[in-house]
Amino acid sequence: MLQLLTFLEEKVSLLFKFKLFDSSWLESRQRERAERRTPSPPLRRGDVLEVPRSIFTHFGIYLGDNKVAHLIPDILPVLTSNDKLISSVITNERLILGCIYRCAMVRVDTLEDFAYGASILVNHVDKMMKTPPLPDVAKRAEKLIGAFPYSLLWSNCEHFVTYCRYGAARSRQTEQFCEVLKSIIRDQRTVIVSGLLGIISVVYFGIAPLTTLPTILIPFTLWMAG
Missing domain, CATH: 1.10.287 (Helix Hairpins)
Structure with missing residues (x-):
């Protein structure tokens, strides 16, 4: 019975990424925190921005002039057609409900609204991708502004930015989740x-x-x- 409880605790911890004894994971998180604290150079049009949001990391493309394009779930367009309400800052409650309902859009917000009070990491995703960024990243993002198909695993904000910047939609968060799920199943x-x-x-x-x-x-x- 003790082994069974230990097994359950281990797998639940994996699912929620509470890898307290995984030194490599801790080191990577510490590096990310250090990078967030380090003053970043001026943002350039086409930069990939990422911020912690609820239990996930949220991504966007910097368009210049303090504007960010990002794919984000939002329940409000389902409930109202009031553009003023919809264009207001998306709270975590709106985000989570939109994620459940699978209603999302690529929208443009100010840098402050995108960050939602968190510190911003710039172009960290470049370390994951082996291909160099494409030209006209911001233009690709701007062409996709509006309602957009959404899936937490297969079409999320990270897929959006990697498609715009590298031409191939990929999500590190999805890959990590699938690896954990595979380890549990196997x-x-x-x-x-x-x-x-x-x-x-x-x-x-x-x-x-x-x-x-x-x-x-x-x-x-x-x-x-x-």
Whole structure:
């Protein structure tokens, strides 16, 4: 039982990126914080900006004149057509609800509104991409202003900026999440945990298709996937 609890704690920690004992992760986060504290050179049109926002990192393209184009979820366009309200600063509540509803747009905000009180990291994503930035990055971003298809994993703000800057949509956050998910699925202890939970549900709710089939199919699928 102790091993089971340890396993669950380990996997939940992975999902939420609480890698307290991962020195490489800690070092990378410390480097990012140091870079945020270091005074950055004047922003140039086409720079990629990133800021912490809710539990994610948010990205945008600097357009010049203190303006930033960024893909951001927002629930307000679903609720109202009032342009003045929609153009106001997007709060975290609006962002999260828009993310759930999958309603998003590429919009232009001031640098201050984009940062939402956080410090800004400039062109940090260049270290991840092996290709040099394309010309006319800002123009590519400006052409996409307006309603935009959104998916938390497959079409988010990081995909938007990497497409504009490098011509290939890619998200480091999505890749990290998928790696964590893959490690959980491929861990054979997941099969044991899912089987035990299935047995508990059968004992508690009785033998029925809604309890028996998941008890068999989920552990079997995880076993085959591992």
